[in-house]
Amino acid sequence: MTDALATLPHRDPARPARDQAAPAPGRRRNSARRRFASIVKHACLIAVCLLMLYPLLWMVASSIRPNDDIFTSSGLFVDTFDFDHYPTGWDALAYPFSTYLLNSFLVVLGSVVGNLISCSMAAYAFARLQFRARRLAFAAMLITIMLPIHVLIIPQYVVYAQLGWINTYLPLIVPKFLATDAFFVFLMVQFIRGIPRELDEAARIDGAGHARIYAQIMLPLMIPALATTAIFTFIWTWNDFFTQLIFITKPDLYTVPVALRSFIDAQSTSDYGGMFAMSIVSLVPVFLVFLFGQRFLLRGIATTGGK
């Protein structure tokens, strides 16, 4: 398969795993030892998994127990249920939590659309066009992947302030339409390189220009890479705190991360249950995206990690 992104998720059937090699009949002891090793291995893995999930499960349990119980119980068993944290947490801040969720969705939507359009256009040029200064431009693109945002954010803030963009979502969305998330450009370049060139050459012989090749041949073939980009953009934008904290200061425009922060500022109320409940609400979209988009997520990070 030439598709570079497809190398990860499934074990190549032509290569049987070593452990599945049938044991020779005269090697009973060896097979018992192997079974023991396998049990130890699974025990270790399950222990690690439980340890990893424990804080999350504890948070869920804490969101449905009375405030007084939260810090006295380290277990996950809930004896008295208290679902009030969800409604109280929802209304605990200046605006109902739905406002913040909606704001975040708006920013995420703009970012996803922006990244899909701008990054795929740039990637097509880098992967398929032999233009002048291609190497230089490509190197510049790679470098920007690693550039810390800190060296940009202050002048950006100054410019956005002069444009009157502070306390709008423009500083969060407009850059996405300008392919500033170079990581995704790179991801798509990698993907396009795996698409056989014969496909676009055939189209060119039929008289198609680059615009048509891009729109009618590349984009449909790139759907897996576009999905990966959309999912990562969703999660990263949803979680992004630094830029949203800087550009959004009006409470009615707060996104979810910025709103959650105000729970900590207002912790005099010590409604930990409400804080946990809203934290969980804020994680649900990421969790759902993970659940349904896992395949693309795993492919995406595996592709970019090859040597």
Next chain:
Amino acid sequence: MSALGEFRTLRRPAGRLSAAEKREQTRDTKAAAVFLTPWLLGLFGITIGPMIASLYLAFTDYNLLQDPKFTGLDNIRRMFTDDRLAHSLQVTFTYVIVSVPLQLALALALALLLDRGVRGLSLYRSVLYLPSLLGASVAIAVLWRLVFGAEGLVNAFLSLFGVEGRGWVSEPDTALGTLIILHVWTFGAPMVIFLAGLRQIPRELYEAASTEGASRIRQLFSITLPLLSPIIFFNLVLGIIGSFQSFTQAYIVSGGTGGPSDSTLFFSLYLYQEGFTSFRMGYASALAWLLLIIIGAFTALNFWASRFWVFYND
């Protein structure tokens, strides 16, 4: 090929073009100008322009209200006498140097454990990967604050064994440790990259080594690790670059202060405070360039050191 590997191919010289190729290049250049318009606008308007501006601001005194005032090397001189900066560098270096190798070691160990056809691989992988998606969120930082708080989960657990807990996030000598644990907790992302890399290693190599009588340990050090070294390198470089910029967790766990006693004052947090709460934007720009130089130096050092331990099979 990873973003880092690309640089190796870019260094190779380009061949001369034939006349037909030149014609095609001219045509392609026109098309590229269209396809790259958004990216070019972003590159110059949102990346290079602001970079140059911030380099200028680094030599000024600027509070956003009045025009920037050129002050020469004042900001740089100030850095040498700025105790909070020194402290913040110390905190950040400790964090990077401890948490990145720890995280990668754990990621590699679990990837190796999962590699050899474990039943339930995809379930394990999902469970271990999930935290790395959630770890950057404010919600998890809030959770961490309470898990490691004076009355938190950890202490409730310790008290089961009669061990007296402490306020892990509110005491200067343990607060940074809780952030390191949080970083290690997100080892799933590098683990998945390792898993993909392990899959690229030809099984025949192991079979050949087995017939020659090489032990599993020997195979690990003579086959797996050398062939995986480009990916270890990739994870190391990106891990270092990323963790130098950590912000959210320290901000939330310390309530925005970098406390207690500046023990979680990550470099980005200090930069944020200088730039966006004290509005010393000139000095904050100078700090940003210092961060860029530090990250650049670490990355260059990594690339230099890679020739001694990274094995490229091409």
